[in-house]
Amino acid sequence: MSQSIPDYSSKAPVLVTGATGYLAGWIVKRLLEEGKTVHAAVRDPNNSQKIAHLDKMAADLPGEIKYFKADLLDEGSFDAAMAGCDVVMHTASPFTSDVKDPQKDLVDPAVKGTRNVLQSANRTDSVKRVVVTSSCAAIYGDAVDVAKSSGSKLTEKDWNTTSRLDHQAYSFSKVEAEKAAWEMEKAQDRWQLVTINPSFIIGPGTAETQTSESFNLVKQAGDGTFKMGVPKMEIGMVDVRDVAEAHLRAGFIDEAAGRHIVSKETRDFLYICQVLRDKFGEHYPFAKGYLPKWLVWLIGPMANKALTREMVAKNVDHPWAADNSKSKEALGLTYRPLEPALEDMFQQLLNNGAVARK
Numbered sequence: 001m002s003q004s005i006p007d008y009s010s011k012a013p014v015l016v017t018g019a020t021g022y023l024a025g026w027i028v029k030r031l032l033e034e035g036k037t038v039h040a041a042v043r044d045p046n047n048s049q050k051i052a053h054l055d056k057m058a059a060d061l062p063g064e065i066k067y068f069k070a071d072l073l074d075e076g077s078f079d080a081a082m083a084g085c086d087v088v089m090h091t092a093s094p095f096t097s098d099v100k101d102p103q104k105d106l107v108d109p110a111v112k113g114t115r116n117v118l119q120s121a122n123r124t125d126s127v128k129r130v131v132v133t134s135s136c137a138a139i140y141g142d143a144v145d146v147a148k149s150s151g152s153k154l155t156e157k158d159w160n161t162t163s164r165l166d167h168q169a170y171s172f173s174k175v176e177a178e179k180a181a182w183e184m185e186k187a188q189d190r191w192q193l194v195t196i197n198p199s200f201i202i203g204p205g206t207a208e209t210q211t212s213e214s215f216n217l218v219k220q221a222g223d224g225t226f227k228m229g230v231p232k233m234e235i236g237m238v239d240v241r242d243v244a245e246a247h248l249r250a251g252f253i254d255e256a257a258g259r260h261i262v263s264k265e266t267r268d269f270l271y272i273c274q275v276l277r278d279k280f281g282e283h284y285p286f287a288k289g290y291l292p293k294w295l296v297w298l299i300g301p302m303a304n305k306a307l308t309r310e311m312v313a314k315n316v317d318h319p320w321a322a323d324n325s326k327s328k329e330a331l332g333l334t335y336r337p338l339e340p341a342l343e344d345m346f347q348q349l350l351n352n353g354a355v356a357r358k
């Protein structure tokens with residue numbers, strides 16, 4: 001696999017869906033640094049508070065930004081934002097644990113939204129490349145699945161075949177959305193699909209307050225939710241700026257193709273707590289150890305509705321590993337250390353009051 005240099009010379013605008021999001025903020029920033037005109041698709045362009053950080057970036061950087069109103073569930077609502085674009089970065093998809101109806105809150109916006117964006121691409125002759133933000137969640141369902149991969153390491157060849165509407169619904173939304181995207185790519189030959197499949201994203205946001213579930217989890221490390229200990233659940237982690245860079249390269253390296261696992265290394269929730277305790281001190285209730293699996297299995301479902309017995313059985317005490325070599329070879333990605341990213345992220349939660357200062 002040969003790695004080429006990204007070519008940012010085109011003057012065509014670039015569409016970023018969900019531009020107010022945590023990851024999207026860093027993608028928009030990199031595009032503005034490259035002098036691009038960013039078409040920012042947002043739910044409410046009149047909400048000046050939600051776009052203030054993007055306006056500030058555009059004022060400070062060479063590129064410019066234009067806002068368009070679009071909703072994943074409104075058919076055709078991305079047409080105006082996509083007009084004239086050669087590259088589309090489709091990041092918008094709900095990433096939240098605040099779910100009452102998984103079909104309506106997660107799967108519909110993810111899958112119908114992806115189809116909606118790609119139908120706009122089918123109608124927009126200028127579009128050559130669509131980068132879809134998928135996830136490692138589209139590659140595996142539960143940690144127990146990792147052992148079935150070649151060498152017990154996830155690769156781009158693996159697909160999540162185990163998530164369901166009533167088990168790991170977010171992962172289900174991501175795999176169904178990515179499958180829909182590949183089906184639609186195969187049905188035409190003008191635009192090419194490239195997916196970025198990040199593991200758990202960490203690091204500061206470009207907006208003072210971010211609503212991504214990434215922030216919610218790191219907040220829980222410091223607000224006492226896990227003061228008695230954490231379940232031993234391994235996941236991949238990666239700095240948000242590396243994921244944004246991966247999108248830029250996927251969009252502008254001519255030879256980029258297929259799926260890309262974007263993950264620095266395997267870590268777990270206790271690691272997050274240890275890094276934060278080293279930096280912020282003992283007075284925050286960061287977990288100091290693991291809870292035994294039997295205890296998590298017993299009390300988990302009462303403490304946290306995501307910790308079902310099936311979830312505990314298939315994820316606690318199971319090793320996780322993923323092969324990130326394609327991201328390094330094909331996209332030329334180098335990965336930043338995770339510790340400063342976690343520290344800056346927690347500092348942001350203290351600054352905006354999401355975690356009380358001690």
Ligand code: NAP
Pocket residue numbers: 017018019020021022023024042043044070071072073091092093094095109133134135136174197198199200201202210211212213214
């Ligand atoms: P985020 O900050 O919550 O971003 C999600 C974006 O989707 C927001 O801009 C949100 O708009 C938009 N959105 C949600 N529902 C929408 C709808 N019906 N119509 C239009 N826009 C809608 O979360 P994130 O962490 O940056 O996630 C960005 C992408 O990365 C998602 O595709 C997610 O699945 C993927 N991902 C995230 C992680 C992670 O650890 N964070 C890991 C792997 C993959 P509002 O601002 O208006 O709410």
